[in-house]
Amino acid sequence: MLKLLLAFAVAAFAAIPAGAKVASETPNQALADLQKAAQVEELPAVAAEVAAEPVAERFWIKVQAASREDRTAIATAGMAIEEEGSDQVAGTAHIKTIEKLQALGFKVTYRMSLQKLLKDFPSQDKVYHNYDRMKAALDALVSAAPDMVSLFSIGKGWQGRDIWAVRFNTTESGTAPSKKPGAFIVGNHHAREHLSVEMPIKIAEYLAAHRADPAVRKLLETRDIYIVPMLNPDGAEYDISTGRYQMHRKNMRINPDKEIGVDLNRNCDSFFGGAGSSGDTYSDVYHGPSAFSEPETMALKNFLDARINIKTINSFHSYSGLIMYPWGGKEGAVENAADLKAFQAMAGAMAKLAGLKAQQSNVMYVATGDCMDWAYAAHHMYAFTTELNGGSFYPGAAEIDKETPGEIKAALYMIEYSDDPRRAAADLTAAN
Numbered sequence: 398m399l400k401l402l403l404a405f406a407v408a409a410f411a412a413i414p415a416g417a418k419v420a421s422e423t424p425n426q427a428l429a430d431l432q433k434a435a436q437v438e439e440l441p442a443v444a445a446e447v448a449a450e451p452v453a454e455r456f457w458i459k460v461q462a463a464s465r466e467d468r469t470a471i472a473t474a475g476m477a478i479e480e481e482g483s484d485q486v487a488g489t490a491h492i493k494t495i496e497k498l499q500a501l502g503f504k505v506t507y508r509m510s511l512q513k514l515l516k517d518f519p520s521q522d523k524v525y526h527n528y529d530r531m532k533a534a535l536d537a538l539v540s541a542a543p544d545m546v547s548l549f550s551i552g553k554g555w556q557g558r559d560i561w562a563v564r565f566n567t568t569e570s571g572t573a574p575s576k577k578p579g580a581f582i583v584g585n586h587h588a589r590e591h592l593s594v595e596m597p598i599k600i601a602e603y604l605a606a607h608r609a610d611p612a613v614r615k616l617l618e619t620r621d622i623y624i625v626p627m628l629n630p631d632g633a634e635y636d637i638s639t640g641r642y643q644m645h646r647k648n649m650r651i652n653p654d655k656e657i658g659v660d661l662n663r664n665c666d667s668f669f670g671g672a673g674s675s676g677d678t679y680s681d682v683y684h685g686p687s688a689f690s691e692p693e694t695m696a697l698k699n700f701l702d703a704r705i706n707i708k709t710i711n712s713f714h715s716y717s718g719l720i721m722y723p724w725g726g727k728e729g730a731v732e733n734a735a736d737l738k739a740f741q742a743m744a745g746a747m748a749k750l751a752g753l754k755a756q757q758s759n760v761m762y763v764a765t766g767d768c769m770d771w772a773y774a775a776h777h778m779y780a781f782t783t784e785l786n787g788g789s790f791y792p793g794a795a796e797i798d799k800e801t802p803g804e805i806k807a808a809l810y811m812i813e814y815s816d817d818p819r820r821a822a823a824d825l826t827a828a829n
Contacts, residue, residue, distance in 0.1 A: 452511050452643060454679070459487045459507035460498060467503075468762035472673040474498050475680030477646060477660075479716070479790075481761055489644060491679040511644050516791065518637050524794045525591045526598060527637060528558060528630050534598055535563045535626075538605045545617055546605060547571050552696025554631035555649045560696050563601050565622040572703075579621040579707035580815040581778075582808060583697070586662045586714065586768070588632030588645045589790045592800065593713035596785065597626040599801045600808045616812050621706055628693055629661055642791055648693055650685070652678040659685035662714075663766035664694045667774055668726035673764030684766050694768065701772055709743075709815045710780040711808065712769055716792065717761075717784035720748045720807075723773045725758030725782075726765040736779075738822035744781060746810055746821065751783070751803035758782060779818040781811070 460476065462468045462485055471486060472478050475494035480487040485506065490498070495505055526534060538546045547570035550559035569575045582600060584593040601624045607613045616622075627633055631649040636642060647658025656678035663674035666688035670676070674684040689695045701707060722740040723731055731737040741755070748755035758767065769780035783804070787796045814821045 452515065454492045455511045455644070455681075456490055456492065456495060456508050457487065457511060457514055458490050458495060458505055458509075459485050461504040461506060462486045465760070465762055469672050470501065471498060471503060472682060472762050472764060473675065474501060474503075475675035475677050475682060477681035478762060481717075489646070489681050491677075491681070493677065493679055494675075515641050515644065517641050519793075521794045522791070524797065526594055526626070528627065528634050531594060531598065531627050532559075532561060534602070535561055538563055538601055542605045542608055545608065551625065551700045552692055554629065554693055555691075556631040558630040558634070560625060560628060560630060560693065562623050562625045562700070565601075565604055565617055565620075565624075567618050569621070574704075575621040575706060577619060577621040577706065578816040579623065579704060579709075580812045581623045581625075581701070581704075581707050581710045582713070583625045583628055583710070584713040585627045585629050585633055586712065587660075588629050588636045588647065589642065590713075590715045591633065591636070591790070592715045592785050592787055592792060592796060594626045594633065595797045596713050596783075596800060596804045597624045599797070600624065600805055601626075603805050613809070616809065620812055620815055621704075622812060623700075623704070623707070628697065632658065644790065646681045647683065648691055650691060652683075654678055656683075659683055659691050660766075661691060661694050662712075662768055663764065664689065664691050665698070665766050665768040665771040667767055667770035668765035671726065671763075671765035673726070673762055674766050682764075688766070697768060698771075701776060701778070705776055707776075707778055707815075709811050709818055710769065710772055710778050711747075711811055712780070712782050713785065714782060715785040716787040716789060718753050718786045719782075719784040720744050720751065720753045720755050721758040721760075721782045721784070722755075723758060723767075723770045723780065725767040726763060726770045728759065728763065730757060731773075735819055735822070736777075739779060739819045740781075742821040742825040743779065743811065743814060743818060746825075747781070747783075747807040750806040750810060751800075752786065753783065753803075783807075 460471055474497045476488050476490040478486045478488040535548050539548050545567045547564045549571050551562050552560050582597050584597040629648050636645045647660050650659050660682045663682050663684040669688040670684055675682050689698050722744050744755035769782050772778040772780040785800055
């Protein structure tokens with residue numbers, strides 16, 4: 398059966414050319430409450446020119462790390478680990494984090510200011526969607542297929558930009574509840590990971606363009622599909638606001654000490670504030686003052702709380718070439734044996750289709766506050782994290798076309814199994 402499903406994904410892709418009211422229905426009040434709690438009206442507005450000073454204090458570093466325990470300790474000290482080698486890790490860190498790592502006895506073997514690594518936003522990279530072009534692309538989908546595509550906001554960022562969700566459902570639209578099994582695809586938890594915006598858009602465009610294909614049509618008629626390409630719109634816009642990439646990871650909260658941002662994927666209520674996240678506001682993995690303190694993560698929470706029909710999630714990131722599943726925020730495997738088999742079967746198949754490696758999230762290091770951990774723990778949603786390929790945060794325009802075919806196949810596979818993810822393990826067993 399697994400072979401049949403893989404064949405289904407390939408066949409469906411082959412035509413590509415060479416209730417409860419969610420908080421998003423009252424986003425202004427929800428945002429106002431968060432702003433009041435953070436005393437945001439007393440803080441300065443975020444302007445493009447503030448980028449220079451924070452970047453001056455941040456570095457790309459390499460640190461010796463001999464084990465997962467070392468990697469977890471390094472992440473907990475505040476480094477955003479982006480690359481893993483056999484005996485070292487690389488990523489971004491504030492100068493204060495570097496000092497902390499050295500005080501802990503870790504050897505920093507390489508350090509370069511991010512100012513030297515920043516590059517101009519090249520004209521050819523304009524094929525990437527900024528906020529306005531992303532919204533226009535979603536509007537075009539609604540215009541092309543109004544009988545099954547609708548668009549609504551699940552909330553707003555600190556600066557007031559809407560977090561747009563496009564929905565594919567042949568019987569319900571907007572925020573109306575559905576009894577169909579649901580699938581959810583989300584991108585751009587982290588501002589600088591622009592490739593993670595492109596894959597959700599490409600998947601949505603494929604579904605709309607191929608809605609008449611029998612295999613795709615069957616999915617569209619039997620599933621409730623939601624796609625949020627840009628969860629962190631303020632951060633994504635800030636990262637390109639000066640005409641140069643800013644290597645910005647977090648959202649745009651201005652903390653009381655004027656440091657910018659919270660790591661949205663350390664801000665969910667799953668082992669919040671523990672290993673692999675930092676309480677330092679200057680850190681790229683700063684977890685925020687409390688779980689779901691940010692309007693973006695609260696919007697995500699409210700959205701999923703109101704849609705328990707959603708059974709599968711894929712959260713796009715870049716650029717480690719992995720597909721991962723819980724747990725990420727604690728040691729050990731998922732305790733439920735049937736769930737673990739389903740995670741392993743689905744991750745393995747999706748990795749094969751997309752050209753990635755499948756593994757449990759905590760293999761690299763433990764990271765608490767992870768939103769996919771929370772979705773599984775809170776709602777028993779089979780939640781995956783896809784780390785795209787590319788080799789850097791800014792891999793160039795050509796990488797979009799390289800990643801798209803495999804990710805569409807993996808998305809079709811996930812959507813198919815959204816009625817019963819455990820079926821994936823049973824099908825794998827039957828196939829063997």
